[in-house]
Amino acid sequence: MGLGFGIHLDQAMQATSDGIGIIIATIIGTLVIGWFLAKRMGLDKHTGYLISSGTAICGGSAIAAVAPAIDADDEKIAIALATVFVLNSVALFVFPVIGHALALDQHTFGTWAAIAIHDTSSVVGAASAYGEEALTTATTLKLARALWIIPVALVSALLFRSKSKKITIPYFILFYCVAILVSDYLPQFEVAYQSIFAVSKKLLVVCLFLIGSSISIERLKQAGSKPMLFGVTLWLLISVSSLSWLLMA
Structure with a gap:
């Protein structure tokens, strides 16, 4: 949420309008390719679909x-x-x-990171290391991409003929948008916004550490190589294809 205080509304709107086409194309493309690739590899359909959803939208949030x-x-x-x-x-x-x-220029890198890196936290981390403009573009596009969680979850329930009506809504997207609006309409508190933005980026480092520490080597071994091979293959496909698209645009 705090990262929203460092992004202006006009920047967010511009980044979203520029990248909406590739966002839609890569989400649909990743899910479709993932569906057939999982079948081809003989991977459990639920596991394959969860990894595909995480790759297509926003990692752990989409999976959840x-x-x-x-x-x-x-x-x-x-x-x-x-x-x-x-x-x-x-x-x-x-x-x-x-x-x-x-x-790659800042805008291109930010767009690529938003498309090809799974979780929002890692997108922000990579883009932040690249530059401020990359960070703005990547964060805005990634959260615009994350909005697709809801329709994808609804369609998923139909595809799997699930009777479950439970869909987890990622409220951090709403809070992020509110932060952008607040900073845009109340510019007199700019100093405070920049402080919140700076603290948020530092907290992100802590989040990334906690995410890394939650990965169990034993769990990966028990799962076998197939899920990881599937995840890597799908990730490489979306990374290479999206970067090629951006370079040719």
């Missing part, structure tokens, strides 16, 4: 929202979360290196 909608059990949720969190950790360090190697 979709899981009850498709009646996924705790073991499948844990495997999907572990897979996504491992890839998040890799992306946090690898993406800025690739961005600099390819001399």
Whole structure:
């Protein structure tokens, strides 16, 4: 939420309008490709779908929202979360290196990070390391992408013929939008907003550490190589295809 205080409304609107096409295309594309890839690899459909949802939208938040909608059990949720969190950790360090190697501008990198990195926290971490403009673009687009959690969860319940009506709504998106509006309409408190923004970025480091410490090597071993192989393959597909799209645009 606090990151919203560092982003102006006009910046948020511009970033969202510029990236809406690729957001929709990559969400639908990732879910469709993930569905067929999971079948091809013989991966459990619930596990595959959870990893696909996390890859398509916003990592752990998407998995948490979709899981009850498709009646996924705790073991499948844990495997999907572990897979996504491992890839998040890799992306946090690898993406800025690739961005600099390819001399990506701030806007392009921010857009790419928002599309290809799973969790919002890792998106913000990678973009923050790249630059302020990249951070603004990445955060705004990632949260616009996260809004798709609700329709995807509803469609997922239909696909899996689930009778569950439980859908977890990520309220942090609403709070983030409120923070942007408050900072835009009450500019006299700019000093306070910048302080909140700075503290929020530091707290993000703590969050990333906690996420990393929650990954159990034993759990990954028990799950076998198939979920991780599936997650890596899907992640590479969306990363390479989205970057190619952005470079050709």
